[in-house]
Amino acid sequence: MPKETFFNLPEQKRARVIEAALDEFAAYPYHKARITAIADQAGIAKGSFYQYFADKKDLFKYIADLIVNKKLEYLNHDMMLNKDKYGFFELLHELYLSGFRFAKENPRLIDIANNLLNNKELQRELWNDYEDQSFDYFQLLLKEGLAKGELDPTIDTALVSRLLTGINYSLGDILYKGKDGKIDLDDESGLIETIDKMLAFIKNGIKKRE
Amino acid sequence: MPKETFFNLPEQKRARVIEAALDEFAAYPYHKARITAIADQAGIAKGSFYQYFADKKDLFKYIADLIVNKKLEYLNHDMMLNKDKYGFFELLHELYLSGFRFAKENPRLIDIANNLLNNKELQRELWNDYEDQSFDYFQLLLKEGLAKGELDPTIDTALVSRLLTGINYSLGDILYKGKDGKIDLDDESGLIETIDKMLAFIKNGIKKRE
DNA sequence: ACAATAAATGAATGTGAAGTCATATTCATA
DNA sequence: TATGAATATGACTTCACATTCATTTATTGT
Numbered sequence: 001m002p003k004e005t006f007f008n009l010p011e012q013k014r015a016r017v018i019e020a021a022l023d024e025f026a027a028y029p030y031h032k033a034r035i036t037a038i039a040d041q042a043g044i045a046k047g048s049f050y051q052y053f054a055d056k057k058d059l060f061k062y063i064a065d066l067i068v069n070k071k072l073e074y075l076n077h078d079m080m081l082n083k084d085k086y087g088f089f090e091l092l093h094e095l096y097l098s099g100f101r102f103a104k105e106n107p108r109l110i111d112i113a114n115n116l117l118n119n120k121e122l123q124r125e126l127w128n129d130y131e132d133q134s135f136d137y138f139q140l141l142l143k144e145g146l147a148k149g150e151l152d153p154t155i156d157t158a159l160v161s162r163l164l165t166g167i168n169y170s171l172g173d174i175l176y177k178g179k180d181g182k183i184d185l186d187d188e189s190g191l192i193e194t195i196d197k198m199l200a201f202i203k204n205g206i207k208k209r210e
Numbered sequence: 211m212p213k214e215t216f217f218n219l220p221e222q223k224r225a226r227v228i229e230a231a232l233d234e235f236a237a238y239p240y241h242k243a244r245i246t247a248i249a250d251q252a253g254i255a256k257g258s259f260y261q262y263f264a265d266k267k268d269l270f271k272y273i274a275d276l277i278v279n280k281k282l283e284y285l286n287h288d289m290m291l292n293k294d295k296y297g298f299f300e301l302l303h304e305l306y307l308s309g310f311r312f313a314k315e316n317p318r319l320i321d322i323a324n325n326l327l328n329n330k331e332l333q334r335e336l337w338n339d340y341e342d343q344s345f346d347y348f349q350l351l352l353k354e355g356l357a358k359g360e361l362d363p364t365i366d367t368a369l370v371s372r373l374l375t376g377i378n379y380s381l382g383d384i385l386y387k388g389k390d391g392k393i394d395l396d397d398e399s400g401l402i403e404t405i406d407k408m409l410a411f412i413k414n415g416i417k418k419r420e
Numbered sequence: 421a422c423a424a425t426a427a428a429t430g431a432a433t434g435t436g437a438a439g440t441c442a443t444a445t446t447c448a449t450a
Numbered sequence: 451t452a453t454g455a456a457t458a459t460g461a462c463t464t465c466a467c468a469t470t471c472a473t474t475t476a477t478t479g480t
Contacts, residue, residue, distance in 0.1 A: 215426080215427070218426085218427090219427095254428080254429090255428060255429040255430060256429080256430065257428065257429050257430060257431095258427075258428050258429070261426095261427060261428070261429095
């Protein structure tokens with residue numbers, strides 16, 4: 001958590017610090033990002049930085065929180081709050097769609113998030129007992145889907161939850177190395193097509209049916 | 211590549227260096243692993259290390275090569291060389307099975323491999339133009355599977371290949387945090403059950419069928 | 421035995437940022 | 451406007467290793 005001092009700052013200055021941090025962390029992975037560069041770009045002294053944050057980790061966690069909250073804004077809240085009114089695959093569709101919408105409008109934040117997602121060691125370093133939230137959430141959704149009778153009752157929710165989490169990790173690659181080098185986030189229909197293909201895989205697998 | 215000097219070393223000494231490196235890299239992620247510790251444990255002077263290897267990266271790449279080659283030994287070569295004689299899902303089964311067998315017998319190597327697999331930034335740092343081999347290989351298998359008529363002809367091989375790669379990355383988690391906290395690698399039948407569940411997911415998805 | 425070449429050694433050096441701290445400046449309020 | 455509390459500052463200190471290098475020691479060939 002940033003120190004009190006940081007929140008006492010005039011909005012504009014605080015914004016400059018955050019902007020500088022976003023730029024630096026989007027451009028360089030955590031360990032290569034430099035506090036000096038952030039302070040310079042924000043137009044504050046390095047010492048001041050340490051009036052605002054305990055250390056680099058403190059700043060990064062704060063930034064990560066901002067990103068998570070921003071990401072949540074993209075979810076359809078009605079759907080998430082009334083999970084039972086919707087089908088499992090509808091919910092999954094919404095999760096992926098909101099992810100892509102978020103990516104489209106927040107390229108800088110996505111870069112930072114991917115850096116974090118692609119580095120388990122860093123996750124452990126920052127949240128020493130990091131437990132995979134996405135795993136827990138998928139497992140919850142799966143259990144509800146089973147209860148609703150939408151899912152094959154023979155599935156092992158723990159295992160499938162891991163597999164879905166694994167698929168989630170591939171989202172970064174799908175974004176950056178999509179079909180033709182890179183997915184076009186502006187192409188709404190192509191994007192929905194991609195999501196539909198992913199859902200088709202998750203729903204029906206890839207075996208040929210007669 | 212290690213220097214000539216390294217290969218001129220008496221086998222025993224060379225083995226000590228390799229052993230020490232495996233221990234260190236299994237215990238600590240790349241950037242925390244210390245050359246000093248490796249030299250100490252191998253019983254050589256720090257300077258000698260630099261007679262054998264250009265630098266830390268050189269050593270790590272060499273170790274990574276050893277691991278890849280060791281892993282290849284676990285594949286059923288007949289199957290891999292005569293891919294066309296076998297079905298897509300048989301081949302996939304063999305890939306997973308060989309992975310688990312390898313993990314079981316080489317816990318230290320698996321730790322090192324996971325460290326690498328879980329850190330894209332490191333991959334880029336070590337092989338600056340790292341291209342995902344697993345992606346290419348899956349795509350090849352998928353195309354052959356399509357040609358053989360085993361797979362749903364509507365799949366997008368590039369996308370599915372990414373999804374399978376994502377699932378592959380989750381293998382580490384499945385190993386270490388399987389159903390009850392940890393998969394029991396000694397339980398051969400439980401292990402095959404896990405593989406079968408994974409294959410069932412990939413084949414048929416998770417939608418309930420009537 | 422004598423060069424000449426190769427290998428071994430570990431103290432010394434280099435590096436690159438994180439984080440500190442003594443001092444200066446600003447601000448709030450009585 | 452006086453006073454202490456809160457902020458701001460950037461030169462300096464630390465730290466943890468990787469890497470180098472001048473010497474010493476061993477090996478090989480004649």
